[in-house]
Amino acid sequence: MPAFGDHVGRRIATTRKTKHMRQIDLARKAFLSLATIKGIERGARHPSDAALEAIAAALGVDPTRLLASFTGTERRVHAALPGISASIAGYDVPLDPPLRSLDELHTAVSDAVTWRLGAQYGQIAQHAPALLSDALAAFHTAPDRRAAARLVVGAARSADAVAYKYGARDLSARLIDLMRWAAPHTEDPLLTASVAYVRTEIFFIARAHEAGVKALEAAVDAAPAPTDPQASAARGTLHMRAAVIAGRAGDADAADEHLREARQLSEDVPEGTYLGTAFGPESVRVHEVSVAVSLGSDHIHRAFSIAREWAPSDDLPAERRSGFWIELARAQLWGNRFDDAFESLKVARLIAPQHTREHPWARDTAATLRRLKRADAESLDNFVGWLGAT
Structure with missing residues (x-):
């Protein structure tokens, strides 16, 4: 077990230093003793789940950033x-x-x-x-x-x-x-539009894709005119979501039309978070990959074309960036690019471990790679075990 302590301790110490925190500062914020922090960082003590979560919270990171196999979350x-x-x-x-x-x-x-x-x-x-x-x-x-x-x-x-x-x-x-x-x-129609965006989850779960497209198109019609960045973002997010769910419905023409609308609206909107949803040129590009994957294996060349020239920057939220790599991995699996698919999954985990671990496509892709006995077997087995995939 010393390697466990050393590994976690080094990550905690490195993260703490990047935050310009002293050990005593971390101890106070995590409500732990200074002796405990020192012992963990030098590998002499093994943090309990509660201690690791407290340290992670004090550092402002997810516990899996400090220990990839952590399941306390x-x-x-x-x-x-x-x-x-x-x-x-x-x-x-x-x-x-x-x-x-x-x-x-x-x-x-x-x-x-x-x-x-x-x-x-x-x-x-x-x-x-x-x-x-x-x-x-x-x-x-x-x-x-x-x-x-x-x-x-x-x-x-x-x-x-x-x-x-x-x-x-x-x-x-x-x-x-x-x-x-x-x-x-x-009394805010823009917030009502953002709730319509979230509501689409219900249609995804039920696989009621055609109904989802109609609900989003009705929300677009009800949304305020795009006269400022907030209003443009509200409409743009609805079009992005409609493009993906139209792709799931197999309607390539509708998906492309919604992508065109979203792309046009993003031209005058700086990348950012509007009413809790990221929107801007980069977010639209992420959704272009999502649409390609949603349409199925015959459309993966569209995802590859985007990925050859571009990858999401750190300006995007972690959840959206990891989603890009998870969906790209799915396309790479379909295209027999097995090593690339595994690398993409690892990038997704590095960006947002919890999102990657709970994403069904990440689990499915990793499990399929293992069944095909592709990529490095030992590393892939460890990754699949971390995901809890079968």
Whole structure:
């Protein structure tokens, strides 16, 4: 076991130094003793799951960045799901007043959005039940219901990312219903458009792709005119999502038309996060790969053409960047580029370990590569074991 301690300790020390933190600073932020931090960093002590999660939280990274085989996050997420469910059970029933002010809740929801975009699902799971409860309590008691309703939408969307990624499909659907209930109270049609974007998850799960395309096209028609970057981004994200789900429906013409609309809207919109969703020229290119893969193996040349000339920059959220590499790996598998597919999966893991681990296509691609006995067998076996794929 010394190698385990040495490995984790070195990663913790390296990450700490990049954050310009002293050992005493890390100890204080992680609520651990200085002796514990020193012992872990030099490999003399093995961090418990709780200690590793506390250190990771203090460093602002996911625990799997410090230890790739760490599974404490998965346990923590599944342990949190009943609490998330309970927190929204009586969403329309006024209960106790919130424990936090609207300003405090705004900061907490902003943190949750950051964690979602960074694919730090363990962080979301830890805070989601209390955050949802407080946001709903604020909605029922705050003088400004519009601001409180925005907080409900933001908290529910972050919690939904956890529920959706970890297979709690019924809970995900309930959280989306909560967003759709709260959105009209914000009196913000752009936020309503962003909720329509999230709602598409339901159509993906049910494989109701044609219905999903129609729902998104109706949302585009209802969205405000693209007169500023926010409004352009709202429409653009809907077109990106519509392109992917049209691809899943096998409608290449509709997918291409939605991509053209998204590309045109992105021309005057700087890459960024708008109402919780990334949009801009890079995001559209990522979705071009998604559409190629969604249309099937006959269209993978489109994904290869993009990947030859371009890769997503660090300006994009980690979840979106890792998704690009996971989908590219799927195309590379279909194109018999087995070594490239494995390399792409490893890049995805490096960017967003939790997202990669819970992505069904990552598991399917890795498991297929192993069945075909392609790529380095030992490394691939280890990777498949980490994913929990079969």
